[in-house]
Amino acid sequence: MKNKIKKVDLIFEKVDHLSILKKAFERTSDEIILDVIDSGLRGRGGAGFPTGLKWKFAKNEESDQKYVICNADEGEPGTFKDREILTNVPEKVLAGMALCGKAIGATEGYIYLRAEYNFLLGMLNEKIREFNKQMKNMNFEFSVFIRSGSGAYVCGEETALMESMEGHRGEPRNKPPFPTQHGYLAKPTSINNVETLVFALMIANLGPTMFKELGTFDSRGSKVFSISGDTPKAGIYELELGMSLEDFVHEFGDGDTKAVQVGGASGFCVARKHFKDTVIGFEGIPTGGSMMLFNSTRSMYNILKDYLEFFEEESCGQCTPCRVGCQQLLKGVEAVKKGIKPATYLNELQKLSETMKIASKCGLGQSVGNPFNSIVNNFREEIIY
Amino acid sequence: MSKFKVNLKINNIPVSVDEGTTILEAARKLNFNIPTLCHHDDLCVAGNCRVCVVEQKGARLLTASCATPVSEGMEILTNSMKVRQARKHIVELLLTEHNADCTKCFKNGHCELQEISNEYRIGDHVFIDLLQEKDRVQDISSPAIVKDDSKCIRCQRCVRTCAHLQAVSALAVTHKGNKMRISTFLDKPMNDVICTNCGQCINRCPTAALTERSYIDQVFDVIYDPSKFVVVQTAPATRVAIGEEFGLEPGTRVTGKMVAALRRLGFDKVLDTDFTADLTIIEEGNELLRRLKEALVDGKDVALPMMTSCSPGWIKFQEHLYPEFLDNLSTCKSPQQMFGPLAKTYYAEKVNKNPADMIVVSIMPCTAKKFEAERPEMRGSGYKDVDFVLTTRELGMMIKQAGIDFNKLENEGYDSILGDSTGAGVIFGATGGVMEAALRSAYEIVTGREVPFSNLNIKPVRGMEGVKEAAIKIKDVKPEWKFLEGVELKVAIAHGLANAKALMDRVKEGKADFHFIEVMACPSGCIGGGGQPIPTTMEIRKKRAAGIYDEDEHMALRKSHENPEVIELYEKFLHEPLGHRSHDLLHTHYYPRKRH
Ligand SMILES: Cc1cc2nc3c(=O)[nH]c(=O)nc-3n(C[C@H](O)[C@H](O)[C@H](O)COP(=O)(O)O)c2cc1C
Ligand code: SF4
Numbered sequence: 001m002k003n004k005i006k007k008v009d010l011i012f013e014k015v016d017h018l019s020i021l022k023k024a025f026e027r028t029s030d031e032i033i034l035d036v037i038d039s040g041l042r043g044r045g046g047a048g049f050p051t052g053l054k055w056k057f058a059k060n061e062e063s064d065q066k067y068v069i070c071n072a073d074e075g076e077p078g079t080f081k082d083r084e085i086l087t088n089v090p091e092k093v094l095a096g097m098a099l100c101g102k103a104i105g106a107t108e109g110y111i112y113l114r115a116e117y118n119f120l121l122g123m124l125n126e127k128i129r130e131f132n133k134q135m136k137n138m139n140f141e142f143s144v145f146i147r148s149g150s151g152a153y154v155c156g157e158e159t160a161l162m163e164s165m166e167g168h169r170g171e172p173r174n175k176p177p178f179p180t181q182h183g184y185l186a187k188p189t190s191i192n193n194v195e196t197l198v199f200a201l202m203i204a205n206l207g208p209t210m211f212k213e214l215g216t217f218d219s220r221g222s223k224v225f226s227i228s229g230d231t232p233k234a235g236i237y238e239l240e241l242g243m244s245l246e247d248f249v250h251e252f253g254d255g256d257t258k259a260v261q262v263g264g265a266s267g268f269c270v271a272r273k274h275f276k277d278t279v280i281g282f283e284g285i286p287t288g289g290s291m292m293l294f295n296s297t298r299s300m301y302n303i304l305k306d307y308l309e310f311f312e313e314e315s316c317g318q319c320t321p322c323r324v325g326c327q328q329l330l331k332g333v334e335a336v337k338k339g340i341k342p343a344t345y346l347n348e349l350q351k352l353s354e355t356m357k358i359a360s361k362c363g364l365g366q367s368v369g370n371p372f373n374s375i376v377n378n379f380r381e382e383i384i385y
Numbered sequence: 386m387s388k389f390k391v392n393l394k395i396n397n398i399p400v401s402v403d404e405g406t407t408i409l410e411a412a413r414k415l416n417f418n419i420p421t422l423c424h425h426d427d428l429c430v431a432g433n434c435r436v437c438v439v440e441q442k443g444a445r446l447l448t449a450s451c452a453t454p455v456s457e458g459m460e461i462l463t464n465s466m467k468v469r470q471a472r473k474h475i476v477e478l479l480l481t482e483h484n485a486d487c488t489k490c491f492k493n494g495h496c497e498l499q500e501i502s503n504e505y506r507i508g509d510h511v512f513i514d515l516l517q518e519k520d521r522v523q524d525i526s527s528p529a530i531v532k533d534d535s536k537c538i539r540c541q542r543c544v545r546t547c548a549h550l551q552a553v554s555a556l557a558v559t560h561k562g563n564k565m566r567i568s569t570f571l572d573k574p575m576n577d578v579i580c581t582n583c584g585q586c587i588n589r590c591p592t593a594a595l596t597e598r599s600y601i602d603q604v605f606d607v608i609y610d611p612s613k614f615v616v617v618q619t620a621p622a623t624r625v626a627i628g629e630e631f632g633l634e635p636g637t638r639v640t641g642k643m644v645a646a647l648r649r650l651g652f653d654k655v656l657d658t659d660f661t662a663d664l665t666i667i668e669e670g671n672e673l674l675r676r677l678k679e680a681l682v683d684g685k686d687v688a689l690p691m692m693t694s695c696s697p698g699w700i701k702f703q704e705h706l707y708p709e710f711l712d713n714l715s716t717c718k719s720p721q722q723m724f725g726p727l728a729k730t731y732y733a734e735k736v737n738k739n740p741a742d743m744i745v746v747s748i749m750p751c752t753a754k755k756f757e758a759e760r761p762e763m764r765g766s767g768y769k770d771v772d773f774v775l776t777t778r779e780l781g782m783m784i785k786q787a788g789i790d791f792n793k794l795e796n797e798g799y800d801s802i803l804g805d806s807t808g809a810g811v812i813f814g815a816t817g818g819v820m821e822a823a824l825r826s827a828y829e830i831v832t833g834r835e836v837p838f839s840n841l842n843i844k845p846v847r848g849m850e851g852v853k854e855a856a857i858k859i860k861d862v863k864p865e866w867k868f869l870e871g872v873e874l875k876v877a878i879a880h881g882l883a884n885a886k887a888l889m890d891r892v893k894e895g896k897a898d899f900h901f902i903e904v905m906a907c908p909s910g911c912i913g914g915g916g917q918p919i920p921t922t923m924e925i926r927k928k929r930a931a932g933i934y935d936e937d938e939h940m941a942l943r944k945s946h947e948n949p950e951v952i953e954l955y956e957k958f959l960h961e962p963l964g965h966r967s968h969d970l971l972h973t974h975y976y977p978r979k980r981h
Contacts, residue, residue: 103529150560169558174432174452285950315564317539317558318433321471324515327563331513343515348511355474358447359438366446 005251008222010202012088017095018134020205024099025140031357032103035243036200039208040220041139042204045071045156046263046288047363051197051200054190057180058104061188068100068109069165069184071189071302073149073156075114076264077310078290081224082194083117084236088196090124094131095145096197099204101142104190109144135243153314157362158191160316171318172362194271195224195289216242219281223289229261232293245270245278248291256295259378264290264369265307269300271378300379301337307371308333315364322365325356329372333383342383346376390765393459408450408461409437417463420472420501422479423540424451425589426922427908429549429762434540436475436501447471476502477510483592484535490593495919497591498538515563526574529582529598529755537567537594543586550908552883553702555580570981579705579880579980583698583906584678584752584776584915596914597752600773601783606774607744608651615744616732617652618724618803619643621659622750622814622911623777625932629918631791632783635925636932638939641796646784647748648797654736656745657799659806661720662725662813662822664954665695666945668971669717669819670827671962673901674866682868688712690877690892690899694821695719697757698906698915700975701883708887708977713902718974719814721747721754722763725770725802726970732803744772748780750814750914753906765970772810772934776916805950808841808937815930816880816910817846817853820903824876826946831859831866842944847934849909849923851884852877854899876901881908 004081006317024032025192037052058066074082097109113120124146132143147165149155155164159173162184183189192200199221203211211221219241228234231252249257251351261269262278263283270278270285278284280291294303308330317323330348335341353369360366389404391435391580391629402411405431412419420509423434432452435623439450440450447468450461479498487493516535519523524532539558544567547556555578556658558570587595608837624640631641672691694700694715717723721956729740747754751774758771759761775783784791799805809825812818821843829835836843836857845855857874877899885904891897909911912929913921937943945951957967 056570062554076454154561171433171558174430174449176453311562313562313564315562317561317563318431320433320435320475320478320538320540323562323565324482325474327515328481328512330477331515335513345511351470352474352512355471358445359451359471359475361435363433 005094005243005247006204008238010200010222011085011224011238014089015202015205016200017091017094020201021095021098021140022138024204025102025138029103029105032099032204033059035101035203035208036103039203039205039211041196041199041211042219042282042289043193044195044199044223046076046157046266046286048282048286051192051196054180054192055100055103057178058188058190061181063107063188065103065187066106067184067187067189068097068106069106069161070097070109070111070194070197071156071158071161071191072111072113072117072194073161074117074194075153075156076188076266076288076290077307078228078261079226079288081226081236081289083120085194085198086117086120086124086223090127091131092198092201093194094127097144098140098142098202099201100192100197101191102140104188105331106190107141107143109142110165110184111144111146111156112165113148114145115149118148121146121148140180148232152316153318154362154364157364160362161191162189171316172364174236174361182193193288202285214240216279216281216283218283223287225287225291226289227252227293229293230257230298231293239283243280244276245280246275248280249275249293253293254292254295257293258296258298259294261290261292261294261303261371263287263370264292265310266364266370267372268370268380300375300382301333304333304371304375305330311364311368319361319365322357322368325360325365326368328352329368336384346380346383350376388796389613391455391457393455393457393461395461396463404454404875406455407893408439408448408453408455412439412450412461412463419450419463419696420504422497422538422591423503423542424695427550427589428542428545429542431545434475434538436472437941438468438471439463440468473505474879476505476507477512478536480507480510481512481515483538484521484533487635490536491596491599492593496593524575525598526576526578527598527725528576528656528757529584529752529863530575530580530587531596531598533594533596534566534576536592538592539565540591541567542589542591543567543595546585550881550883551581551583551585551906552886553579554580557585580699580761581701581906582753582756585907587752587915588917588919588921595747597776597779599779600755600775601779603773604746604773604783612742613744614653614738614742615651615746616654616656616728617746617748618656618658618661619647620721620750620814620911621662621749621811621933622914622917622929623748623780623820625929625936626750626912626917627777627781630778630784633792634917634928636928636930638932638936640936641798642794643790644799645794645797646727646789646791649789650783650787652746654800656724656728656803657806658720658724658815659810660803660948660950661723662810663807663945663948663951664971665819666809666822666826666963667718667955668967669693670823670830672717673823674827674831675963676965677900678868690902691715692895694902695813696904696906697751697753698881699885699904701753701756701978702885702906704975704978705980706886707893710889710892711975711977714975716971716973716974718763719754721749721756721765721771721774723893723971724875725758725763726765726804727954729766729768729770730970731954735802740766740768745770746775747771748775748777750777750911750917750921751907752776752915754916757906762973778916778918781918785801802950805948806940807945807948808858808940809945810948811936811940812933814911815847816905816928817848817878817903817934818910818933820846820876820878822900822945824902825944828857828859829944830946831862831869833863835859840938842934846876846878851881852879852888872903874901876903878903880905880910927962935976
């Protein structure tokens with residue numbers, strides 16, 4: 001466990017993205033992929049799948065057409081780092097997509113942009129036009145296109161996102177087959193988070209070693225955090241992974257932090273007594289970037305209720321455990337609060353959340369139990385009384 | 386090509402199956418039953434209800450067995466602690482959303498949700514009831530289909546049916562989360578949307594969210610009314626399916642028992658739609674020959690290919706989606722709607738009844754027939770031609786309610802005048818049947834010889850392929866049909882509206898030069914109709930089709946133009962095919978409808 005908060009500047013650092021690409025295009029796909037594997041980079045969108053492996057799977061598929069998708073749906077409550085990345089270094093995102101295209105053998109890339117970020121469309125389209133021209137000038141066959149979401153959280157889930165791009169209702173698909181085999185328009189597709197793509201570009205630029213030296217064995221490198229809640233320093237920070245939550249709170253808390261919600265609404269709530277032994281990273285609690293701090297003025301019941309209302313509405317509704325489970329958890333805690341159901345009913349709900357976790361079709365339903373159990377376990381009295 | 390084998394263990398028992406087999410199928414091979422709700426053999430995989438989850442050793446999450454192909458070395462548990470708990474939870478959750486008034490429900494005893502709750506003995510569940518009073522409204526706008534969202538488990542079987550089998554997409558998923566529902570375009574009533582009333586969604590709905598609009602009580606009312614003379618007609622496909630309501634194998638021929646049951650129910654006369662099926666062949670066959678003559682001899686711009694018009698779901702589909710082809714539809718009414726006006730004119734006179742006191746009831750494998758009977762054009766007799774339409778399933782219920790032990794009934798025959806039929810009328814029930822019946826008669830009328838197929842069985846137009854094509858060379862014709870000498874008559878047959886759409890798109894693009902096209906809205910034709918016994922699968926429909934062809938082979942007469950009652954009808958009443966009376970009673974026209 002690292003003991004200090006270390007700020008890093010890989011994502012927002014201005015670089016000459018074209019010369020990085022030029023260098024990369026002289027290498028083979030395998031060399032590019034090997035570097036990404038070697039760096040230990042894992043997806044920054046939440047699930048943390050090793051990026052190099054994903055690219056390798058997509059590369060190994062035989063197909064007349066493959067696609068790169070940049071997941072810019074950024075719907076997780078409390079996450080706003082992709083917006084900043086797209087605003088400040090859009091060229092790096094585009095270059096990361098082209099790099100992925102080179103690695104897996106795709107000639108088209110799509111950005112799936114969260115509907116609420118449509119104000120960025122004008123600027124992004126401008127950048128894309130320029131970038132596509134540059135790719136042509138470099139004799140590299142790759143064009144980027146952009147698609148707007150329609151405001152559903154579930155469309156950030158990779159297969160729902162592809163359904164949405166294909167003009168269908170955003171419902172997650174069955175897996176397998178995985179997107180690297182059967183993705184957008186049934187073609188092999190590598191879908192990566194905005195931040196992941198920029199890190200991949202920086203690994204191509206600086207080599208895997210510098211990245212590997214940051215972070216821990218399981219959580220290499222740094223990560224852009226979206227810090228919000230009861231903090232005097234709300235905002236975007238790129239920090240080395242593997243810090244303890246205690247150090248984090250020391251740096252960002254307001255002196256009265258009672259809990260931190262790590263990973264947004266679908267993440268875990270850590271109470272003060274566990275700050276010390278909680279690592280922020282894949283070996284501890286992973287996060288897509290969201291860190292919400294709560295001080296003692298906050299009611300954890302209200303926070304839980306808020307999250308459950310979010311999930312009750314944002315579940316795509318197709319699968320039973322998630323659609324009905326979310327409603328039951330919400331109605332259940334309300335009933336306990338009002339005394340309509342006994343406190344022991346929380347145990348039934350916790351059992352139910354376990355079913356939701358293992359039987360739901362996609363990551364949304366599977367993770368509702370995270371906030372639910374961590375808040376109920378840590379703040380049971382606040383829920384009941 | 387031999388497929389790769391995959392070895393796995395299910396509940397510790399080794400099994401070797403073809404690559405691509407799902408875990409569910411593999412488990413069934415070992416006789417382990419895994420419950421399912423959203424799964425249906427006719428439909429693509431959804432994997433959304435989650436009751437089929439199983440445990441894979443070493444995996445963190447459970448796996449939907451219907452949606453997951455086997456892989457080498459996999460170890461599956463279908464009834465572990467985790468699986469049992471999850472499954473029970475899932476059923477309980479569904480019940481909290483469900484209007485579980487089972488004892489009062491139309492599908493009581495025929496509901497898949499009820500069955501699985503029964504297996505798991507879900508007594509009083511722990512969770513909170515989510516169904517609200519305002520959710521308990523039924524959409525009864527359609528004369529054919531009732532939609533009840535309070536019974537819906539959101540498995541989307543109807544949505545997949547409507548989109549993939551029928552290419553209609555009248556039903557779709559709307560909203561998300563707790564508000565997610567199956568709805569229509571802009572939430573309009575079922576009667577105001579593109580729904581064809583085919584009822585295929587009903588056949589695949591696991592609960593009572595989609596059912597037929599039932600007219601059982603109205604029919605009993607008129608039967609009990611001594612002032613009414615109630616005649617009943619039975620469609621071809623009902624006789625090989627009604628047995629399923631009484632535990633018999635699909636395809637069992639129970640025509641005689643069905644007739645006996647109808648008499649015991651109190652119908653005054655039991656007559657047969659097969660009769661008007663034969664009549665349809667005469668009218669429609671002549672219409673085809675007339676169109677061909679007009680095209681080939683008179684050089685007129687007539688609408689070809691001619692398309693059959695027996696299937697009211699198909700008619701409404703055309704009216705909505707291909708209104709520019711309405712002239713191609715045969716102007717013949719369907720056999721049901723030919724029967725109605727003949728019953729209230731020709732027949733009424735013969736049996737000396739006042740048509741105002743007559744009630745015509747039909748037993749149909751179809752829900753669209755309920756809609757068809759309500760069409761304002763269908764009043765050729767001056768009265769509503771067909772008063773009530775019941776599905777095969779509703780007839781089954783009536784027989785049970787009346788305490789009739791169906792399986793023990795002795796066979797009885799149809800009453801006369803509109804009761805005689807040939808094998809050609811019977812095969813209307815299966816896809817390709819109308820075409821085969823038409824060819825048997827038309828070929829013989831034109832050449833004076835029987836169709837050149839062994840035992841009259843025109844095999845190329847039979848079978849379950851989505852779109853079938855065939856060609857018959859017409860040779861050595863009678864002098865009056867000289868213009869057809871050497872013509873190769875090209876025909877096509879589609880069943881299921883998605884197949885019909887594929888065929889229509891070819892016609893529209895000018896890539897098809899058929900003379901005659903048969904379309905049945907339902908997969909496999911009327912034997913797979915939306916009013917037939919539930920469940921339906923390809924296997925069941927194949928058995929019903931076999932029953933139909935078996936019935937045909939057992940008939941004394943097998944060509945429509947040889948039906949003695951039809952011959953008599955022309956002699957005494959209609960005088961000639963496509964004549965004045967036919968025009969008034971047996972032919973109709975169609976109206977373009979909007980897409981939404
Ligand atoms: C409900 C749900 C919402 C998600 N939303 C996002 C999102 O907004 N942005 C994102 O990058 N990944 C999101 N993901 C994760 C994606 O499914 C996918 O794992 C990710 O895009 C892969 O990229 P990465 O490997 O670079 O992280 C979401 C997952 C779920 C289950
Ligand atoms: S878990 Fe929720 S969001 Fe995911 S498929 Fe199921 S209902 Fe949809």
